[in-house]
Amino acid sequence: MNAWTKVILWTSLPIATGLLCSCQVGLLRGSRPEKVKVVVVTGGHDFEHDPFFTLFQDYDDIEYVEAAQKDDSELFEDISRWKYDVIVLYNMTQNISPRRQENFKTLLRDKGVGLVVLHHAEAAFGNWDEYRKIIGAKYPLTDQMIDGVAYPTGTYQHDLDLTVHVVDPTHPITRGIQDFEIHDETYKGLWFAPDNNVLLTVDHPTSDKTIGWTRTYGNARVCTLQGGHDPKAYENIYYRALVVRAIRWTAGVLK
Ligand SMILES: [Zn+2]
Numbered sequence: 001m002n003a004w005t006k007v008i009l010w011t012s013l014p015i016a017t018g019l020l021c022s023c024q025v026g027l028l029r030g031s032r033p034e035k036v037k038v039v040v041v042t043g044g045h046d047f048e049h050d051p052f053f054t055l056f057q058d059y060d061d062i063e064y065v066e067a068a069q070k071d072d073s074e075l076f077e078d079i080s081r082w083k084y085d086v087i088v089l090y091n092m093t094q095n096i097s098p099r100r101q102e103n104f105k106t107l108l109r110d111k112g113v114g115l116v117v118l119h120h121a122e123a124a125f126g127n128w129d130e131y132r133k134i135i136g137a138k139y140p141l142t143d144q145m146i147d148g149v150a151y152p153t154g155t156y157q158h159d160l161d162l163t164v165h166v167v168d169p170t171h172p173i174t175r176g177i178q179d180f181e182i183h184d185e186t187y188k189g190l191w192f193a194p195d196n197n198v199l200l201t202v203d204h205p206t207s208d209k210t211i212g213w214t215r216t217y218g219n220a221r222v223c224t225l226q227g228g229h230d231p232k233a234y235e236n237i238y239y240r241a242l243v244v245r246a247i248r249w250t251a252g253v254l255k
Pocket residue numbers: 119120185228229230
C-alpha cells in the first residue's frame with residue numbers, strides 16, 4: 001500500500017462505514033452528546049502499554065480508563081456504582097470469585113454493558129466455565145476436556161504476516177473493510193462457540209480459521225478479536241478500525 005492510499009483509507013474509513021461523530025452519538029444516546037465510557041482491563045500478561053492505549057485515544061466520542069488488575073478481577077467486586085458502557089478485556093488474569101462472576105454476568109446479561117475481548121483475554125479466567133460462553137471461545141492453557149471433547153494446550157506463534165479475510169462485510173464492525181494484511185501473532189487449538197457470528201477468518205497453518213466474531217450474552221453485545229499482540233498490530237489501520245468499531249457497536253451506538 002502506498003502512502004496516498006493510506007491517507008485515503010484513514011480519512012474515508014469512518015465516513016464510508018458509518019462511524020459516528022460525537023454529535024450523532026449524542027442524538028442516539030439522549031438529549032446531549034455523551035461519550036462512550038470504556039474500562040480497559042489489563043493484568044496477567046505483558047504488553048507494550050503506551051502503544052496499546054493509542055487504540056483508544058483521540059476519538060471525540062470515547063473516553064476510557066485503564067483498570068490494571070492487581071487481584072485478577074477486583075473491578076467486578078462491587079458494581080453498585082458502575083459507570084461504564086463497555087468493558088474491553090486485554091487481561092490474562094485467572095482468578096474470579098463467585099461474587100465477581102455474578103457481578104460480571106449481571107453487568108452484561110441484565111444491564112447490557114458491552115464487551116470487547118482482545119487477544120490474550122481469550123485465555124483469561126480459565127477455570128470459570130461461563131466465561132467461554134460469554135466471549136465465544138477458550139484458549140486452553142492446559143490439556144482439558146471441553147463439552148466432552150479433548151482439547152490439548154493451545155499453541156501460538158509470533159511475528160507472522162497474515163491475510164485476514166472479511167467474511168461478513170455487512171456487519172457494522174466490518175462494513176466497507178476488505179481483506180487486509182497484518183503482522184501479528186496466531187493462536188491455534190481454541191474451543192469456539194458454535195453460534196458465533198463470524199466476521200474474520202485467516203488461512204494459515206499456525207492459526208485457527210476463525211479470528212473475529214460477535215455474539216450476544218443476555219442484553220449485551222460481545223465482540224472478540226483474536227489478534228492484537230504488539231505494536232505491529234496496534235498500528236495497523238484495519239485493526240484500529242475494528243477495535244473502535246467494536247467498542248461503538250457493543251455500546252449500541254454503531255448500527
Ligand atoms: Zn500475544
